[in-house]
Amino acid sequence: MNKVDKKVNAAILIIGNEILSGRTQDVNVIFLSRWLNGEGVKVEEVRIIPDIENIIVKNINELRKKFNYVFTTGGIGPTHDDITSQSVAKAFNVGYGYNKKAYKILKNYYKVGEFNVGRKKMAKMPENSQLILNPTSGAPGFIIENVFCLPGVPSILQSMINNLKNKISGGKKILSKTINLRTVESEIATSLAMVQKDCLDVEIGSYPFFKGGKIGVAIVLRSTDNKKMVLSFKKIISFVKAKKIKLIK
Amino acid sequence: MNKVDKKVNAAILIIGNEILSGRTQDVNVIFLSRWLNGEGVKVEEVRIIPDIENIIVKNINELRKKFNYVFTTGGIGPTHDDITSQSVAKAFNVGYGYNKKAYKILKNYYKVGEFNVGRKKMAKMPENSQLILNPTSGAPGFIIENVFCLPGVPSILQSMINNLKNKISGGKKILSKTINLRTVESEIATSLAMVQKDCLDVEIGSYPFFKGGKIGVAIVLRSTDNKKMVLSFKKIISFVKAKKIKLIK
Numbered sequence: 394m395n396k397v398d399k400k401v402n403a404a405i406l407i408i409g410n411e412i413l414s415g416r417t418q419d420v421n422v423i424f425l426s427r428w429l430n431g432e433g434v435k436v437e438e439v440r441i442i443p444d445i446e447n448i449i450v451k452n453i454n455e456l457r458k459k460f461n462y463v464f465t466t467g468g469i470g471p472t473h474d475d476i477t478s479q480s481v482a483k484a485f486n487v488g489y490g491y492n493k494k495a496y497k498i499l500k501n502y503y504k505v506g507e508f509n510v511g512r513k514k515m516a517k518m519p520e521n522s523q524l525i526l527n528p529t530s531g532a533p534g535f536i537i538e539n540v541f542c543l544p545g546v547p548s549i550l551q552s553m554i555n556n557l558k559n560k561i562s563g564g565k566k567i568l569s570k571t572i573n574l575r576t577v578e579s580e581i582a583t584s585l586a587m588v589q590k591d592c593l594d595v596e597i598g599s600y601p602f603f604k605g606g607k608i609g610v611a612i613v614l615r616s617t618d619n620k621k622m623v624l625s626f627k628k629i630i631s632f633v634k635a636k637k638i639k640l641i642k
Numbered sequence: 643m644n645k646v647d648k649k650v651n652a653a654i655l656i657i658g659n660e661i662l663s664g665r666t667q668d669v670n671v672i673f674l675s676r677w678l679n680g681e682g683v684k685v686e687e688v689r690i691i692p693d694i695e696n697i698i699v700k701n702i703n704e705l706r707k708k709f710n711y712v713f714t715t716g717g718i719g720p721t722h723d724d725i726t727s728q729s730v731a732k733a734f735n736v737g738y739g740y741n742k743k744a745y746k747i748l749k750n751y752y753k754v755g756e757f758n759v760g761r762k763k764m765a766k767m768p769e770n771s772q773l774i775l776n777p778t779s780g781a782p783g784f785i786i787e788n789v790f791c792l793p794g795v796p797s798i799l800q801s802m803i804n805n806l807k808n809k810i811s812g813g814k815k816i817l818s819k820t821i822n823l824r825t826v827e828s829e830i831a832t833s834l835a836m837v838q839k840d841c842l843d844v845e846i847g848s849y850p851f852f853k854g855g856k857i858g859v860a861i862v863l864r865s866t867d868n869k870k871m872v873l874s875f876k877k878i879i880s881f882v883k884a885k886k887i888k889l890i891k
Contacts, residue, residue, distance in 0.1 A: 407688075410845060410847050410864070411847055411849055411862065412671070412672075412675075412688075413675060413684075413685045413686065413687075413688065414675060414679060414685070414816075414818070414862075414864065415671075415672045415673075415674075415675030415676035415678075415679055415685075416818075416849075416862060417672075417849070418669070418672050419668070419671065419672075420667070422661070422664075422668065422690070423661075423664045423666075423667050423668075424664075425664075426661075426662060426663060426664030427664035428664075429664075430663060430664060435662075436662045436663070436664075437662065437692060438662075438689065438690065438691055439656075439661075439662065439688075439689065439690035440687065440688065440689050440690075441671070441687065441688035441689075442687055443686060444847075470827055470848075470850070471827045471828040471831045472827050472830075472831045472834055472835070472848040473831065473834055473835035473838045473846070473848075474838075474846065474847050474848055475848075509828055509829075509831075509832075510828075510831065510832050511827060511828030511829070511830075511831030511832060512828045514831070515828075546850060548852070567663075569663070569665075578719055578720045578721050578760060579720040579758055579759075579760030579761045579764075580758075580760070581721075581760075582720045582721045582722065582758075582759065582760030582763070583758075583759050583760060585721055585722055586721070586722035589722050589723075596659060597722070597723065598659050598660055598693075598723050599719075599721040599722075599723055599724075600660055600665075600666070601719070601795060603797070613660065613663075613665060615659070615663065
């Protein structure tokens with residue numbers, strides 16, 4: 394199968410009690426999803442789990458078999474609750490210890506005498522991991538087979554993404570088109586369902602919104618096939634005109 | 643077991659292509675988690691999945707067996723991509739059709755002649771569902787056994803929460819205490835790990851932050867046992883003082 398036809402999917406695994414407890418608003422899912430979409434990788438599942446070793450191991454093993462790629466965030470820092478690296482090593486049943494390259498990077502990053510136990514821990518990874526370089530705070534992420542481990546702090550994660558570009562191989566790009574209408578969902582539900590039946594290769598989503606005190610509906614078309622997307626677009630515009638619904642720019 | 647000792651947990655299942663594609667930032671997880679915490683229910687897993695029937699069925703059945711409560715958001719509106727209700731019925735292997743009470747509520751909500759097919763769809767639910775009333779936009783959510791189905795639009799979901807208060811039975815409340823320090827994680831990692839080893843009933847999290855151009859670390863203590871939490875708090879304050887680290891109010 395060549396790249397033009399290939400479908401590539403991914404799962405995101407957010408590891409962190411702080412998200413589950415409601416202490417912290419996750420913003421890594423939206424960032425990673427948008428980036429992966431642009432690379433032709435469709436995110437098909439997200440899980441948020443606590444910092445508990447056996448739960449991390451179980452989820453890594455489930456997801457890495459089910460999806461082309463798995464991206465984890467969180468748990469690769471210096472403290473006792475950062476247990477992603479050792480858990481991923483366990484999931485792959487490989488050793489966990491100092492990665493020579495990571496050790497060297499971190500040793501150079503810190504001043505003499507400041508490369509302490511906590512900082513050294515960040516050089517510990519599953520055996521034979523490939524590094525994901527970190528231009529913000531030194532400590533690298535890592536890749537083992539199809540699992541990519543990134544930090545939880547959004548600004549650091551985002552700064553590392555450019556170093557991943559040549560490390561994933563996406564499929565056909567997912568195209569998207571949005572039609573904003575001044576209407577309510579129930580007014581267009583039947584017509585929209587008919588278009589969806591006619592255009593099975595286009596994912597048609599309908600999302601109500603409230604903006605500037607006015608309600609509306611965003612219809613989102615997503616497909617890897619531009620021709621089919623344009624066809625569904627035309628069919629929607631056609632019933633929108635017939636119903637005299639106002640398009641919003 | 644009385645309420646004082648009982649541990650009650652929950653999973654949240656976010657159903658919606660718009661979250662997975664990165665189109666929409668989810669804010670329902672943090673809202674539901676905070677609310678559930680306050681009710682003595684610990685959120686232990688979140689999953690975000692697409693609007694695909696067999697995937698919804700599989701996840702509902704996995705989560706409802708594993709957790710005391712499951713809260714779903716999304717997919718109970720009037721359009722073709724809203725398939726949560728029928729999927730939940732399938733998961734429970736019960737009929738799917740008009741709920742008389744919901745039908746009556748919606749019929750009264752809309753003007754004569756405006757109760758169309760799309761709107762009628764919102765009265766369809768798994769057999770014997772209990773309603774969750776919706777003070778914002780009429781269409782109710784529903785409860786079947788331990789599964790609670792809520793809409794995806796955050797403002798509507800939030801307005802329905804008060805109608806759930808007497809429908810869940812929480813366990814011992816999870817208490818939380820935060821200590822903000824002007825330091826970096828690696829400076830306190832070893833000491834913090836020792837406190838965690840001594841205080842296994844307290845979940846100790848460490849989260850770096852950047853605020854007003856300055857870095858710091860938030861240490862978050864969580865436990866259902868106040869005495870044990872106070873003990874761990876004292877142990878942390880003791881090493882913080884010894885290390886001459888500044889506390890931030």
